[in-house]
Amino acid sequence: MKIAAIADIHGNIDALEAVLADMEQHQPDLIVNLGDSLSGPLTAGETADRLLPLRLTTVRGNHDRALVDRPFEDMGDWEKPIFGELSDEHLQWIRDMPSAAVVAQEVYLCHATPKNDEVMWLEELLDNGRFTLRGQTEIEALAAGVTYPLILCGHSHVARSVMLADGRLIVNPGSVGCPGFAYHIPVDHKLETATPFACYALIEKTEMGWTPTFRQVRYDTARMVSMARERGYEDWANVLATGWVG
Template sequence: MRFAAIADIHGNCAALKAVLDDIAALGIRDIVNLGDCFSGPLEADHTGDLLLLLDLTSERTVRGNHDRYLIEMAADQLAASDAHAHRQMSSRHFDWLRKLPFSMVWREEVFLCHATPQDDNVYWLETVSPHAHVTLRPQHEIEALAQGIEQSLILCGHSHIARMVALSDGRLIVNPGSVGCPAYDDDAPFYHKVETGHAMASYAVIEKTEGGWAVTFRNVAYDHMAMSRLAAKNGRPEWASALATGRV
């Protein structure tokens, strides 16, 4: 088994296209998607059309927290990034979102969720201190969140940080990083920033070998400045900075 894992596209269709081209160049046909597909001041409409064309259905895609906001909240209650996406999206995009599960098991061997198996808005592999430090979550806390999952490979996204953590029983948790948003700030649970320090699109290639799961994190260059300029045009300077530099 060899496949690609993508997450956190956030409406960045140019980054998604670059990642898909890279995946195709590697000869990989299977892709799983860990959610947060649309939210952002970019191109939610084009992103949605491409995901539908790829047929990344509910059998290969789970719903992210921002995906959930788009289908559960009234348009006038959405935050800026979600509201921008909502205005661009068509009924077919919303219909696709409504069919996505919170979590799933893919091909009986891989567990997929957006953030944690219990909550789509909590970092699994990271923790945030009251002083805005984002660090690796203690091992016992990571393992507690994985209780009850039988699959040897567990995939999550949400934090936009490419990372893998081995559990004491041999299971592996992998976050492939973010396709379309290399940096952001947030005020929950405390104000903090997540910054990759680069402007490339990120994803992971995962292969089952005789020795276990092998993970390769890949970073793909694309015309990130075009997306940065689009974010600036749409009144989002913090997104423009993030897309240009990987920092906010």
């Protein structure tokens, strides 16, 4: 079996189309979506219209939740620009998303961690605003009670796999549509992947066990860069164009 995992599209329809086209060469048996599909200053409505007919198993991310669990005035600057693009059907799709799911009887899906959609599972934010690999003990602790051999998560936008002590494998496919970001809570910080590619992962069950292949797909970023810049999101424009926030 071969599973394609996508995550953190963040309304970037051009990146999503590039990834879906790339998948056609590899013919996965199943595609799963690990959340944060729409929020960001790009094409939320168009992205939702593309995703809904695919009927992918999709878990709800923190930015998805922020579109449906609070009034508009309390939404963040990744939600407010695009909320008006979303139809009642789009919003109901988000409300119906589970926070976690299991596919193929042995693959566990969540957006960030099983108990918190805002905590990076594999990375840790340091006091200096930089990210590092989370310690093995902490990663193992966050996996307590999740007994499936393959665990898929997103949220950090960093493509990475971690093998747990008992052989369970955690895979983050990276971000389809947002190769970095800057934010100010709890400290000023930024994360940069240093390439503007659309990322996803193919994970295949082999005789040796589940084995990931990380795909980085080139696409024409010009339309999305221009849209972010026109809406006043210079950090987004920079990172979409270069992989660096700037």
